[in-house]
Amino acid sequence: MSVGTAEAAHVVPFDRRETAHDASTFGMWVFLASEIMFFGAIFTAYVLTRLAHPEAFAAASRLTDFVLGTTNTAVLLTSSFTIALAARATTLRQLRLSKIALAATIALGLVFLAIKGTEYAADIAAHRLPGADFRYEGTDPRGVQLFFGLYFVTTGFHALHLLIGIGLVGTVIARLERWRADVAEHTTELVALYWHLVDVVWIFLYPLLYLVSRVPS
Amino acid sequence: MTSAPTLRSLLAVWLALLALLALTAGSAFLPLDGMNGAVSLAVAVAKTALVLTFFMRLRIARGATRLAASAGFGFLAVLLAIAWFDTAMRLGRG
Numbered sequence: 001m002s003v004g005t006a007e008a009a010h011v012v013p014f015d016r017r018e019t020a021h022d023a024s025t026f027g028m029w030v031f032l033a034s035e036i037m038f039f040g041a042i043f044t045a046y047v048l049t050r051l052a053h054p055e056a057f058a059a060a061s062r063l064t065d066f067v068l069g070t071t072n073t074a075v076l077l078t079s080s081f082t083i084a085l086a087a088r089a090t091t092l093r094q095l096r097l098s099k100i101a102l103a104a105t106i107a108l109g110l111v112f113l114a115i116k117g118t119e120y121a122a123d124i125a126a127h128r129l130p131g132a133d134f135r136y137e138g139t140d141p142r143g144v145q146l147f148f149g150l151y152f153v154t155t156g157f158h159a160l161h162l163l164i165g166i167g168l169v170g171t172v173i174a175r176l177e178r179w180r181a182d183v184a185e186h187t188t189e190l191v192a193l194y195w196h197l198v199d200v201v202w203i204f205l206y207p208l209l210y211l212v213s214r215v216p217s
Numbered sequence: 218m219t220s221a222p223t224l225r226s227l228l229a230v231w232l233a234l235l236a237l238l239a240l241t242a243g244s245a246f247l248p249l250d251g252m253n254g255a256v257s258l259a260v261a262v263a264k265t266a267l268v269l270t271f272f273m274r275l276r277i278a279r280g281a282t283r284l285a286a287s288a289g290f291g292f293l294a295v296l297l298a299i300a301w302f303d304t305a306m307r308l309g310r311g
Contacts, residue, residue, distance in 0.1 A: 032285075
């Protein structure tokens with residue numbers, strides 16, 4: 001389907017909307033690939049440190065909150081579902097449903113951040129934040145400190161990305177009705193792609209941080 | 218207008234993700250003779266595959282898009298493989 005002159009300005013330099021949409025999706029994935037490398041580098045640091053301190057990582061992982069971590073994973077997985085629903089609704093021009101689904105996504109994102117904040121508060125109170133105040137009575141405190149360094153950095157950057165995602169979803173809610181149909185459809189899809197990637201990052205963080213060693217001895 | 222996924226497929230993927238979460242969370246407590254780590258990572262890969270294929274719609278994406286997606290994961294795999302192998306050998310755990 002080609003565009004008339006008046007609309008051509010919106011899809012220049014493409015001659016068809018589908019090509020513009022495909023190009024945006026491709027571009028978004030190139031960005032997501034850079035995000036994968038960003039988190040991937042920190043994951044690699046985790047792997048190498050864990051190779052050098054396996055017992056410390058096991059012990060440190062047991063100090064994380066299994067219930068809150070698992071709950072948060074369920075929250076994020078559900079938020080991916082709600083944003084996928086929103087993308088679908090926008091495509092079908094069910095804008096009111098889309099806004100509800102987008103709002104639900106933000107709500108779930110905020111729940112995640114609140115739970116994470118609760119965990120951080122407990123971690124800091126228990127002297128698990130690396131630094132002068134770090135305390136660990138057990139073998140290989142350095143290894144445990146390294147685990148928590150990685151824990152705070154990975155979850156911290158993840159939370160920052162989630163916050164950005166919440167901002168993006170909020171922007172979509174605000175502008176959804178003003179956009180032309182195809183722009184609304186593909187902007188919602190692109191924001192959803194970003195959100196899903198933030199979810200994928202957590203899908204890997206969860207077992208690496210919370211499930212290293214849970215078998216009761 | 219691109220094709221929209223069915224409500225049923227989205228619901229199915231979500232329930233499958235929650236089921237996989239229950240699996241990984243539960244299996245973490247089972248004595249699996251050192252395989253717990255492998256199991257939980259395998260489940261993470263499965264969840265990611267579901268999210269990539271159905272929520273992120275890589276199934277219906279163009280080749281170029283799938284290439285961009287693969288490039289991200291592919292280069293990460295190279296980074297991890299080389300770094301892991303190198304470090305493990307140095308630590309004598311290879």
